[in-house]
Amino acid sequence: MELLCIQSQEHPQLPLAELKAVIECETIQTGIEVVTSGLVILKDIPEDNLDEYYKILTKRLGYTHEVHELILKSSIETLIEDISSVDWSNYITETFAVRVKRFNSEIDTVATERNAGSVILSNCDNIKVKLRNPKSLVRLVAFENTVYVAVEKIKLNKKHFEESKPHKRPFFYPGSMSPKLARCMVNLSRVKEGQLLLDPFCGTGGILIEAGLIGCKVVGSDIYWKMKNGTAINLEHYGITDYRTFNLDVRELKMYEKVASVVTDPPYGISTSTGDIEGNDIFKEFFHSIYNNMKDDAYLCMASPHYVDLKPMADEVGFEIVEQYGIKMHRSLTRIISVIRKKLD
Numbered sequence: 001m002e003l004l005c006i007q008s009q010e011h012p013q014l015p016l017a018e019l020k021a022v023i024e025c026e027t028i029q030t031g032i033e034v035v036t037s038g039l040v041i042l043k044d045i046p047e048d049n050l051d052e053y054y055k056i057l058t059k060r061l062g063y064t065h066e067v068h069e070l071i072l073k074s075s076i077e078t079l080i081e082d083i084s085s086v087d088w089s090n091y092i093t094e095t096f097a098v099r100v101k102r103f104n105s106e107i108d109t110v111a112t113e114r115n116a117g118s119v120i121l122s123n124c125d126n127i128k129v130k131l132r133n134p135k136s137l138v139r140l141v142a143f144e145n146t147v148y149v150a151v152e153k154i155k156l157n158k159k160h161f162e163e164s165k166p167h168k169r170p171f172f173y174p175g176s177m178s179p180k181l182a183r184c185m186v187n188l189s190r191v192k193e194g195q196l197l198l199d200p201f202c203g204t205g206g207i208l209i210e211a212g213l214i215g216c217k218v219v220g221s222d223i224y225w226k227m228k229n230g231t232a233i234n235l236e237h238y239g240i241t242d243y244r245t246f247n248l249d250v251r252e253l254k255m256y257e258k259v260a261s262v263v264t265d266p267p268y269g270i271s272t273s274t275g276d277i278e279g280n281d282i283f284k285e286f287f288h289s290i291y292n293n294m295k296d297d298a299y300l301c302m303a304s305p306h307y308v309d310l311k312p313m314a315d316e317v318g319f320e321i322v323e324q325y326g327i328k329m330h331r332s333l334t335r336i337i338s339v340i341r342k343k344l345d
């Protein structure tokens with residue numbers, strides 16, 4: 001069985017890296033075929049695991065927009081004939097709509113949606129076309145001359161990423177990253193539901209909200225009481241109850257339990273205060289203090305500005321950098337997302 005993932009194209013690598021990290025930590029048995037940027041097929045999925053994997057992916061992913069069960073692979077010329085050979089009663093309940101998405105393809109979207117819709121309608125009893133909020137969505141994805149015929153069984157909660165932007169939360173303070181990036185970083189840290197995730201520079205809690213929503217136990221800490229408090233307000237607002245917050249300088253951090261994951265956005269630049277820590281020393285201090293609070297197989301995913309070289313600081317403490325991605329913020333700032341773990345002996 002196969003799943004078809006339509007991904008965001010807002011970054012050239014992060015959506016795929018996020019998907020691969022989730023596949024790895026959830027031990028999803030599949031082969032990955034990247035058709036083109038933004039279109040990925042997960043192949044050879046055992047039938048018995050399909051629904052479970054589908055649920056996990058749609059619950060977790062931030063930079064993937066849609067996940068579909070792939071029914072067949074066709075071409076622009078044979079599409080209508082191939083669609084008419086499918087028993088649609090296996091896939092459609094009551095109402096449906098057909099939608100085409102193009103990747104570098106000349107397919108006629110309007111005509112294809114109409115023609116495919118009428119063929120499905122005539123091949124299946126007791127179903128109706130409903131363009132707004134249909135119960136079943138038939139997704140046709142055209143890449144060049146190939147058309148993938150798929151059906152959406154579970155929708156991703158795309159609205160969440162819009163509705164939980166930093167300024168829409170009850171406690172707001174500038175400097176919180178987008179919820180999609182926060183979710184992606186949580187996923188890059190390979191954490192699983194029920195495990196403990198820590199953000200020692202929690203600010204308004206943007207990262208912890210995303211971790212809490214995928215079922216992690218979360219701990220946040222910040223040097224400022226106001227931020228620690230704000231994090232708690234925001235977590236409660238999103239219905240996250242399994243959390244603890246502390247008001248601590250990162251240098252004093254001593255966790256009651258070693259954590260499975262650290263995801264964080266340390267302060268940098270002139271607008272964020274670092275307590276009395278000088279410039280880039282905050283990263284050095286952070287590495288020293290976090291190391292012993294992490295389990296041996298835990299991952300750390302963090303953001304930093306491009307002008308800070310994390311490698312020598314990570315080396316000194318016994319960390320290794322396993323993945324890095326740059327996000328251009330403006331002409332003079334690129335934000336680096338690093339995935340780090342303890343060096344294996």
Ligand SMILES: C[S@@+](CC[C@H](N)C(=O)[O-])C[C@H]1O[C@@H](n2cnc3c(N)ncnc32)[C@H](O)[C@@H]1O
Pocket residue numbers: 175176177200201202203204205206207221222223224227248249250251264265266267268272273274275276277
């Ligand atoms: C870039 S912000 C984090 C934003 C956060 N991800 C959010 O969603 O709002 C960095 C945070 O680190 C905190 N901070 C600065 N120096 C610190 C220190 N020495 N120890 C702990 N927290 C510190 C600041 O108060 C600030 O809230």
